[in-house]
C-alpha cells in the first residue's frame with residue numbers, strides 16, 4: 001500500500017463539499033441537473049484517462065487491469081459512501097475498463 005500522498009495512493013484525493021440550502025424544488029432540481037451533467041463529464045474524462053493508462057501498461061508488456069489499485073479505489077469509495085459507494089465504484093470501474101475478464 002503506497003504512503004498517503006504517494007503515487008498510487010487514493011485516500012488523499014478527497015474533496016469536501018457542502019450542498020447549499022435551497023428555497024424551492026425547481027432550484028434544487030436545477031442544481032441536481034447541473035451536478036448530473038458534471039458527473040457525466042467527469043466520468044467521460046475518467047474513462048478516457050483510464051483507457052490511456054491501460055494502453056500504456058499493455059505497451060510496456062503489463063496487464064491491462066491492476067486489481068490492487070482497483071481494490072484501493074473501491075475502499076476509498078466505501079470509506080466515504082458505505083456499501084452503495086462500493087456499488088458505484090464497481091460501476092465506475094466497469095465503465096472505465098470494461099469487463100474485468102477482458
Ligand SMILES: C=C(O[C@@H]1C=C(C(=O)O)C=C[C@H]1O)C(=O)O
Pocket residue numbers: 049050051053054064065066067069070073093096097
Ligand atoms: C487506469 C488504470 O487501469 C485499470 C483501470 C482502473 C480505473 O479505471 O481506475 C484502475 C486499475 C486498472 O485495473 C490504472 O491502473 O490506474
